[in-house]
Amino acid sequence: MDQKFVSEKSRSEETNLPVVRKAVRGDLGKLNELAVGSEAYWGYDEDHMSAFKRRYAIRNNHLEKGHVFVIEKNGGILGFYHLTAKESGFELEHFYIDPRYLGKGLGQTLWGHLRAFCIHRRIREVTIVCNDLVKVFYLKMGAAFLGRIESKVDRGTMIAKLKYRMNPAHSR
Numbered sequence: 001m002d003q004k005f006v007s008e009k010s011r012s013e014e015t016n017l018p019v020v021r022k023a024v025r026g027d028l029g030k031l032n033e034l035a036v037g038s039e040a041y042w043g044y045d046e047d048h049m050s051a052f053k054r055r056y057a058i059r060n061n062h063l064e065k066g067h068v069f070v071i072e073k074n075g076g077i078l079g080f081y082h083l084t085a086k087e088s089g090f091e092l093e094h095f096y097i098d099p100r101y102l103g104k105g106l107g108q109t110l111w112g113h114l115r116a117f118c119i120h121r122r123i124r125e126v127t128i129v130c131n132d133l134v135k136v137f138y139l140k141m142g143a144a145f146l147g148r149i150e151s152k153v154d155r156g157t158m159i160a161k162l163k164y165r166m167n168p169a170h171s172r
Contacts, residue, residue, distance in 0.1 A: 020113040023068040030077045031058045041099040051153045071110045091127045128162040135160040
């Protein structure tokens, strides 16, 4: 494992700053709780949330096959991302911040880690599929809007498809 991308828990406790570390099996319950809570924050109905839980649950195989990292502070998980390799390239499968901490810079910190990880692994671009409410964040980070595709959660609903191209010279 690349030690450069794994932070020690004790560092978070010593400095009181958030750190990013590789997710472990013991995190699965919290990651799923955080993803569901973050998705529900946007006001989705029960049908959407039920479909979301089935489609986007984090499982052990995600930890084994994908790249899942958490951002935590004082031992508490505040957000996470899950980058996965697909036939068409890399996709950002999950990127969630606890809604209580939105607007506090954690998303930018976690995005910075994602960028550094991708650049280190020579991953040139990442596809992102998201609702219009969070699309603004990804555009702010430098992603390009590609168009719309049908949601895998809400059939018949069109959602945003974006592409983020890694450029080591960019600050974001």
